[in-house]
Amino acid sequence: MGKGDLKLLGTGVSPFVIRTRISLHLKSVEYEFIEEKLAAKSELLLKANPIHKKVPVLIHHDKPICESLIIVQYIDEVWSHGPSILPSDPYDRAVERFWAAYLDEKWFPSWKGVGLVHGEEAQKKIAGLKEGLVLLEEAFPKCSKGKPFFGGDQIGFLDISFGCFLGWARVGEIIHKVSLLDTTNTPHLAGWADRFYAHPAVKGVLPEPQALYDFLKPFIKPAPTN
Amino acid sequence: MAEEEVKLHGAWGSPFSKRVEFALKLKGIHYHYIEEEVLTKNKSPELLKYNPVHKKIPVLLHKGRPIAESQVILEYIDETWKGYPILPQEPYERATARFWARFIDEKCWPSVWSSFSEGKKEEAIENLKLLEKELEGKKFFGGEKIGFVDIVANFIAYWVPLIEEATGKQLLGEEFPALCRWKDEYVSSAVIKEHLPSRDKLVAHFRARFPSN
Secondary structure: OOHHHEEEEEOOOOHHHHHHHHHHHHOOOOOEEEEOOOOOOOHHHHHHOOOOOOOOEEEEOOEEEEOHHHHHHHHHHHOOOOOOOOOOOHHHHHHHHHHHHHHHHHHHHHHOOHHHOOHHHHHHHHHHHHHHHHHHHHHHHHHHOOOOEOOEOOOOHHHHHHHOOHHHHHHHHHHHOOOOOOOOOOHHHHHHHHHHHHOOOOOOOOOOHHHHHHHHHHHOOOOOOO | OOOOOEEEEEOOOOHHHHHHHHHHHHHOOOOEEEEOEOOOOEOOHHHHHHOOOOOOOOEEEEOOEEEEOHHHHHHHHHHHOOOOOOOOOOHHHHHHHHHHHHHHHHHHHHHHHHHHHOOOOHHHHHHHHHHHHHHOOOOEOOEOOOOHHHHHOHHHHHHHHHHHHHHOOOOOOOOOHHHHHHHHHHHOOHHHHHOOOOHHHHHHHHHHHOOOO
16 A cells, blocks of 8 residues: 555644554554644645544545544554554453543643643643653553553553643643653553653654754743743 | 343432433343432442442442443443344444544533532533434434443433423424434333333422422
């Protein structure tokens, strides 16, 4: 199958797009990456995702698939010969889907934009960020069962769904001078994060925190002075 | 051979809880039902233990292991027990079903709720129009038989008409011929009709819950 059969509309910084790219890289699938400027969305994006008008959108044989967690599962089901993204056991799949839903519906919205706010609003978002890290720290040994990743020996659905946020979480920490995901507070996650960043399917797709900070900088308003 | 125990912590009037019951019934699975008093917020210690993150129903227990979040539970049921298929087999159709299910919970549900509680109808109407278009020409969202999206959309089929009755406010009007036909088909279908919550109890509940004209 040529590259032309598979297109991914996205940006380099969106955690949701990052998820999709890691999944495609894990399966060694070739695709054309079309970078979208979200301030001026392309005709292709608006046609492919008319309801939400958001990235990522995967276009496979001219058919669009939207919503990152749905796209990741689609990739897993279509390219079933590659390493599995979802675990094989239904209960383990349910646990990973549960956490992925939590991350998208509760956790990320609670701290999204943490780098752009100050004072009380920032504290609220930092608390939201921390809450999720505490829960995932606790969940890690249960999911990994002593192995390096949530998915076991290989990165899986939850690793990808969670790991895509690492850069942005770190940017929040840098801006507000806090350390939440580290060897003291979250030893399991700290080790896991290093392994995740080093994984071949992740390298080159997950931007380093500095690159994300540089991207965000023009949008950061200075903290109000008392 | 002893049946592997399946337990469901639910609430009689909750569409989320009923989604799981519909799926279990469609698959022909026997389960033990535990009613949680969600309205009085007297949640059982078991519920808090099995769903500490959200503290909500429904929670399914299978072989002593808890699963929470209704759509996650539906997929678990479909993958664990063969027989009646809830999700389609083909990957693109599965992605489409998941897309609409997510749309219903993320967009439809809150906007429909707001239309009754705050009188803001526009967003709900827009969302329902999208569902109407998706349903056109089909008996159910799942095709000839009830599927994943139909189960997730259950509150539109049964709960919304009862809120309309309780409040005197209409949402599913003439501009939704497919949805109106679908909801009647849905609530009168074989397995579903046996397991709908009490009409009178729900109407009374909604009369108290929503301001009427």
